[in-house]
Amino acid sequence: MKALPISGTSNWVVAGAISLAGHVAVATVITTLDETPSQDELPPIMVELVVLNEAELEPAAPAGEPPPENTHIPTTVMAMTKPSAPRVAVLTPNELVPPDETARRKPGPTSTTISGTAPLEFSRPHAAAHHMPEDKYTNVSKAWSPLAAAVQLGSTVQPRQKPSSSSPFVTAAVAPVEIETPQQIAAIAPPEAPPAEPTKPAPLVHLPQRKPLSSQTEHLGSSDITESEMDAVSTPPSDPSDPDVTIASAMISKLLDPAREDVHMATDVEDADPPTPESASKRLIEEVEQAVLASTRPVQFAGAIQPVIRPPGITRGVQVVAGNRPPKYPQAARRYGLEGRVLLRVEVDSAGIAQRVAVTKSSDHKILDEAARRAAGKWQFLPALVGGEAASGAIDVPIVFRLD
Amino acid sequence: MSALAAKGVTVSLGGREVLDNVDFEAKRGEVVGLIGPNGAGKTTLLRVLTGLMIPDRGAVTLDEIELMSIPRVSRAKLIAYLPADAPVYWPLRVDRLVALGRIPHAGPWSGLNEADAEMTESAMARTDVLDLSSRVISSLSNGERARVLIARALAVEPEVLLADEPVSSLDPYHQLQVMELLQDVATDNRIVVAVLHDLTLAARFCDRIVLIHDGCIAHHGLPEAVLTSDIVRSVYGVETITASTSAGDFVVPWRRIDSGTHSP
Numbered sequence: 001m002k003a004l005p006i007s008g009t010s011n012w013v014v015a016g017a018i019s020l021a022g023h024v025a026v027a028t029v030i031t032t033l034d035e036t037p038s039q040d041e042l043p044p045i046m047v048e049l050v051v052l053n054e055a056e057l058e059p060a061a062p063a064g065e066p067p068p069e070n071t072h073i074p075t076t077v078m079a080m081t082k083p084s085a086p087r088v089a090v091l092t093p094n095e096l097v098p099p100d101e102t103a104r105r106k107p108g109p110t111s112t113t114i115s116g117t118a119p120l121e122f123s124r125p126h127a128a129a130h131h132m133p134e135d136k137y138t139n140v141s142k143a144w145s146p147l148a149a150a151v152q153l154g155s156t157v158q159p160r161q162k163p164s165s166s167s168p169f170v171t172a173a174v175a176p177v178e179i180e181t182p183q184q185i186a187a188i189a190p191p192e193a194p195p196a197e198p199t200k201p202a203p204l205v206h207l208p209q210r211k212p213l214s215s216q217t218e219h220l221g222s223s224d225i226t227e228s229e230m231d232a233v234s235t236p237p238s239d240p241s242d243p244d245v246t247i248a249s250a251m252i253s254k255l256l257d258p259a260r261e262d263v264h265m266a267t268d269v270e271d272a273d274p275p276t277p278e279s280a281s282k283r284l285i286e287e288v289e290q291a292v293l294a295s296t297r298p299v300q301f302a303g304a305i306q307p308v309i310r311p312p313g314i315t316r317g318v319q320v321v322a323g324n325r326p327p328k329y330p331q332a333a334r335r336y337g338l339e340g341r342v343l344l345r346v347e348v349d350s351a352g353i354a355q356r357v358a359v360t361k362s363s364d365h366k367i368l369d370e371a372a373r374r375a376a377g378k379w380q381f382l383p384a385l386v387g388g389e390a391a392s393g394a395i396d397v398p399i400v401f402r403l404d
Numbered sequence: 405m406s407a408l409a410a411k412g413v414t415v416s417l418g419g420r421e422v423l424d425n426v427d428f429e430a431k432r433g434e435v436v437g438l439i440g441p442n443g444a445g446k447t448t449l450l451r452v453l454t455g456l457m458i459p460d461r462g463a464v465t466l467d468e469i470e471l472m473s474i475p476r477v478s479r480a481k482l483i484a485y486l487p488a489d490a491p492v493y494w495p496l497r498v499d500r501l502v503a504l505g506r507i508p509h510a511g512p513w514s515g516l517n518e519a520d521a522e523m524t525e526s527a528m529a530r531t532d533v534l535d536l537s538s539r540v541i542s543s544l545s546n547g548e549r550a551r552v553l554i555a556r557a558l559a560v561e562p563e564v565l566l567a568d569e570p571v572s573s574l575d576p577y578h579q580l581q582v583m584e585l586l587q588d589v590a591t592d593n594r595i596v597v598a599v600l601h602d603l604t605l606a607a608r609f610c611d612r613i614v615l616i617h618d619g620c621i622a623h624h625g626l627p628e629a630v631l632t633s634d635i636v637r638s639v640y641g642v643e644t645i646t647a648s649t650s651a652g653d654f655v656v657p658w659r660r661i662d663s664g665t666h667s668p
Contacts, residue, residue: 332467332468332469333469336466336467336469336474336478336482337474337478338473338474338475338478365469365473366469367468367469
């Protein structure tokens with residue numbers, strides 16, 4: 001990496017961002033130069049200063065080694081990579097120049113910025129120190145996905161020694177679904193799911209069915225997928241038995257760069273319309289939807305309302321009725337600045353009445369837990385339907401108390 | 405319902421149990437006098453009530469909310485602690501020092517606004533230190549300095565005011581002024597807990613008295629129930645002269661029991 005001059009004619013713009021999530025602290029310094037570089041040797045345009053805790057500074061495990069057992073990034077959060085609005089932005093310096101110039105560039109400093117619904121930035125100092133491969137998809141995912149998970153989730157997720165191709169896109173999009181009123185709760189409650197088939201449980205996330213699911217997976221395994229995406233598909237995810245996550249991840253990779261023409265998802269081969277960035281994005285969105293649908297197990301929102309009891313033959317889970325009164329923010333909690341997120345499990349009878357409300361995850365403030373529990377106990381619900389008949393069921397309701 | 409409560413608080417310092425399973429409560433609108441001999445654990449209890457000291461056992465709640473679960477910023481706004489003989493390390497001007505009490509109310513990147521300035525001035529007026537505003541704190545007498553620090557605590561506009569010996573260095577005039585001030589703060593639906601050694605001031609200005617002895621609550625209740633000759637003798641080891649007048653009760657320590665000397 002070329003040393004950057006600190007003085008002279010260069011005009012420096014320095015932006016610093018410090019993000020604290022859990023026990024990870026990251027500082028990023030972005031420096032841009034106004035001098036015109038030569039084509040052969042573009043000056044590095046981003047300089048990163050990384051402050052990590054000791055866990056993240058551990059060297060990466062050699063390729064091919066399976067991820068450590070204590071590394072678990074839940075694959076269920078896959079559904080949070082909502083196809084209609086990808087909230088993940090993964091940028092590298094390579095992406096800041098046209099693709100044809102990328103090939104001519106020497107390996108420069110790499111930077112990864114992941115932004116979800118919560119602000120998140122992190123960077124890494126130099127690719128060589130971590131043997132970061134050139135490919136802009138694989139390098140990001142292999143080297144930094146566990147850190148991305150740890151930063152985003154604010155958790156104690158240990159950095160994954162063995163890189164995974166799927167997690168950066170997945171985990172970066174994980175953001176708690178914040179709900180402050182029952183109306184909002186009802187709005188994001190999963191809509192009626194299609195009837196379940198005996199061999200294929202209905203996913204909890206309703207997405208339009210467009211194609212036979214089996215053909216989707218076959219297409220994605222075809223030779224139309226580039227090497228990087230094949231790598232993404234072939235690299236074992238956190239759950240090696242779950243091919244859907246890697247498939248969807250490959251497609252999300254493509255989704256992030258619709259203009260990349262050397263990647264073809266090859267699902268709408270009959271489409272006669274000339275490819276445009278908009279149509280490509282739309283098609284990729286559909287691809288992601290299909291991949292989620294292709295899952296052979298229920299896909300769950302992380303943090304969203306979800307029916308939790310689904311007996312065989314169920315045609316609808318428990319749902320919250322719109323118009324329920326939101327929990328009151330306790331006056332003492334407001335005065336004392338208490339905030340938090342309560343996760344309730346509401347058991348609902350066949351008449352849609354809450355029979356039992358349990359706090360499954362406390363906000364750490366009893367006063368908020370009780371306020372949420374009291375409110376949910378008075379709510380009206382749509383009971384679960386099993387074979388067309390109302391049945392008892394349960395639903396998880398997260399309630400976030402947040403002061404402005 | 406108690407607004408400020410400590411339950412089963414136990415604190416050990418230097419291998420000695422300073423507080424032993426102490427239960428304490430204070431309601432809004434009352435001045436609670438915390439009295440007891442030196443080393444009884446009064447200051448330790450006060451520090452536990454502020455959240456500055458984590459007890460080995462037990463917990464403190466404010467309106468039934470665990471004190472330590474309240475965010476620090478909120479706690480800084482809610483509770484003002486006036487230590488005994490609080491040191492001031494910087495030669496600050498008096499008005500700037502009092503304005504420090506408004507810091508918890510200022511935003512992270514904003515300075516103090518006009519309302520903060522008004523509150524600062526009001527606090528200085530209540531403690532009679534407006535004429536000292538341009539003086540440097542290190543140039544003041546002990547009594548003047550004590551009043552400035554009380555002004556800083558009042559500038560916080562706290563829900564709970566915890567004062568450790570607030571009048572010990574004041575002249576009689578300002579002792580009465582500060583005690584009236586504490587009463588005034590409490591009547592605004594706030595909680596005031598003051599460590600006092602002047603039993604007459606405690607009897608006159610406190611709504612309740614909590615007497616700590618050897619790390620335990622020895623007695624608590626109304627002043628006339630706690631400040632009896634027998635209790636004072638057994639806890640403090642002094643004989644007292646007590647009297648009830650139409651203006652109020654007074655308790656004057658008169659002689660030590662083991663001194664062997666006699667009063668006239």
